[in-house]
Amino acid sequence: MTQQIIQAETQLTVAEKPATVGEFFQLMKPRVMSLVIFTGFAGMFLAPGSMHPLLAAIALFAIAAGAGASGAINQWYDRDIDAVMSRTRGRPIPAGRVEPAEALALGIVISFLSVLLLTMASNLLAGGLLAFTIFFYAVIYTVWLKRSTAQNIVIGGAAGALPPMVGWAAVTGSISIEPIALFALIFVWTPPHFWALALVKNDDYRDAGVPMLPVVAGKAETRKQILIYALVLAPTGLVPYALAMTSIGYGIVAAVMGGYFVYLSFKLYRQPSDAAAWKLFKFSIFYLFLLFAALIIDRVASGLF
Amino acid sequence: MSQKDPKTGKEMQQMRRKRNLSVLGLIFGFAVLIYLVTILRMEG
Numbered sequence: 001m002t003q004q005i006i007q008a009e010t011q012l013t014v015a016e017k018p019a020t021v022g023e024f025f026q027l028m029k030p031r032v033m034s035l036v037i038f039t040g041f042a043g044m045f046l047a048p049g050s051m052h053p054l055l056a057a058i059a060l061f062a063i064a065a066g067a068g069a070s071g072a073i074n075q076w077y078d079r080d081i082d083a084v085m086s087r088t089r090g091r092p093i094p095a096g097r098v099e100p101a102e103a104l105a106l107g108i109v110i111s112f113l114s115v116l117l118l119t120m121a122s123n124l125l126a127g128g129l130l131a132f133t134i135f136f137y138a139v140i141y142t143v144w145l146k147r148s149t150a151q152n153i154v155i156g157g158a159a160g161a162l163p164p165m166v167g168w169a170a171v172t173g174s175i176s177i178e179p180i181a182l183f184a185l186i187f188v189w190t191p192p193h194f195w196a197l198a199l200v201k202n203d204d205y206r207d208a209g210v211p212m213l214p215v216v217a218g219k220a221e222t223r224k225q226i227l228i229y230a231l232v233l234a235p236t237g238l239v240p241y242a243l244a245m246t247s248i249g250y251g252i253v254a255a256v257m258g259g260y261f262v263y264l265s266f267k268l269y270r271q272p273s274d275a276a277a278w279k280l281f282k283f284s285i286f287y288l289f290l291l292f293a294a295l296i297i298d299r300v301a302s303g304l305f
Numbered sequence: 306m307s308q309k310d311p312k313t314g315k316e317m318q319q320m321r322r323k324r325n326l327s328v329l330g331l332i333f334g335f336a337v338l339i340y341l342v343t344i345l346r347m348e349g
Contacts, residue, residue, distance in 0.1 A: 020320060021327040055345055058338055106328075113335045120342045 019102075023092040027075055027103050028068030028110075035288075036067040036163045039186065042292045043167025043179055046245065046299055051171050055121045059170045062118035063163055065110055066130045070159070072107030073138040076100050078146075081208040087201055107138070122170035129169055133162040147209070150216040157190030158183075164292075181239040182295075188236045189288055192229040192265065195222050196281035200274050223269045226280070230265035234258030237291055250291075250298040257287050 040063040044056060051059070075082065075093055083094035092098040111134050119127025141156030149155075161183045168179035198205055198212040199219055205212040214222040237258045241251035264283055268276040 019324055021324060024324065024327065052345055055342065058342055061338070109332075113332075117335060117338055117342065120339060120346070 019092055019098040023097045024106065026092050027072040027098060027106060029071035029075075030068075032071055032160075033064045033068045035160075037064045038289070039182070039292055040064070040163040040167040042295055043164030043182060044171050045167075045296055046164075046178065046182075047168040047171035049171050051122070056171075059118055059121040059126070060167070062114045062121060063130060063166055063170075066114035066118070066134050067137075067163065069107045069110035069114055070134040070137040072103050072110070073134075074142045076103040076107060077138075077142050081147075081210060084208040085201070085204040087204060111138075118166075118170065123173045125173055125175070126166055126170035129162060129166045133159055133166065136162070147211070150211050150213045152211070153194045154191050157187050157194075160190055161186035178240070178243060178245050181243055181245070184236055184239065185233075185291065186288065188229060188233045189284065192226045192233065192261075193281065193284040193288075195226050195229075196268070196277045196284060198222065199268075199277035200281065219272065223265075223272055227262075227265045227269045230262045234262050240295060246295060246298045247302060249301065250294045253294040254291055257290055261287055 037060060040060055044051070044060065075091055078088075079091075079093040079100055082088035082091050088094065093100055093103055111131075115127050115131045115134070118130050137156070137159035141152065141159055145152040145156050164182035164186070165175060165179040168182070169175055195213055198214050199222055202212075202214045202219065206215045213225060217225075234255075235258070237254040238251060240246050241248070241254060261280075261283065264276070264280045268280055
C-alpha cells in the first residue's frame with residue numbers, strides 16, 4: 001500500500017498542464033456544495049424571522065463557499081490516498097492538473113473570505129459556526145479522524161450536519177432545539193450512507209489504508225451497524241414533526257421514507273450483496289433530499305392554507 | 306472532469322491566463338459582495 005502511495009505521489013507531484021477553471025471548481029466538491037446549499041437553505045427558510053433577500057442569498061453563497069473551501073483543503077491533504085482509490089484518482093490533484101499548494105491556498109483564502117462574508121451578511125454566531133464547520137471537516141475529520149479510527153464518519157458527520165444550523169443561526173442569531181433536530185437528522189443519516197458506499201468500495205479503502213468500518217470490523221459487522229443506525233434514523237426523521245415544526249404531511253413522508261430505509265437496511269443485513277448496498281446508498285441520498293424538500297414544501301403549504 | 310490538454314506553449318499560456326483571471330474574478334467577486342453587504346446593512 002505504501003509503495004502504491006509513493007508511486008502515485010511521484011506521478012502527481014508536478015502539474016505539467018495548467019488546470020482549467022472547471023478543474024479548480026472540482027476542488028470544491030460541487031456535489032457536496034449542492035447538498036450544503038440545499039440543507040443550509042432549509043435551515044434559513046424554516047427559521048423564524050426574516051432577512052433581506054439579497055443578504056440571505058449572500059449568506060447562503062458564503063455557506064456554500066465555506067463548504068467548498070474545506071473540500072479543497074480536504075483534497076489537498078488526502079491527495080496521497082485519493083491517488084490510490086479508483087473513485088477519487090480522477091480528482092484534480094491526483095490527476096496532476098492542480099498543484100497541491102494551489103489547492104491549499106485556494107481553500108485557506110476562500111475559508112477566510114466566506115466566514116468574513118457570512119459574519120458581515122448575518123451575525124457573528126453564524127460566522128463562528130461556519131468557521132467551526134470548516135475547521136471540523138478540514139482538521140478534525142480529514143487530518144485526524146479519517147485515517148485513525150473506524151468511527152471517522154460517525155464523528156466527522158457533524159461537519160456535514162452543521163449547515164442547516166448555520167443557516168438557522170444566520171436568520172435568528174441564536175440556536176434552539178429545532179436546528180439541533182435538523183443537525184441530528186443529517187448526523188444520524190451519515191454513517192449508514194457512507195458505510196453502504198464503503199461496503200461496495202471496500203477494496204479501495206483497504207488499499208488506501210483508510211480504516212472504514214468494513215475494513216476494520218468486516219462487512220457483516222458493518223451491515224449490522226447500518227441496520228442499527230437505520231433504526232435510530234427512522235424516528236429521528238420524525239423529530240421535526242414531534243417538535244411541531246411541520247404538519248402531518250411531513251410526518252407521513254418521514255415515516256414512509258424511514259420505514260423504507262429500515263427495510264433496505266434489513267434486506268442488506270439478511271441478503272448481503274454489493275447490489276443491495278449500492279441500492280441503499282442511492283436511496284439514502286434520495287431520503288435526505290426528500291425529507292428536506294418535504295420540510296420546505298410543508299412550510300410553504302402552511303403559509304398558503 | 307475536463308481532460309483538455311494544451312498542444313502548444315501558446316495554448317498552455319492561454320489556459321494559465323484564463324485560470325489566473327478566474328481566480329482574480331473570484332477574489333474580486335468576494336470584494337463586491339462584501340461592499341454590497343456593507344451598503345445593505347448601512348441602509349438597515
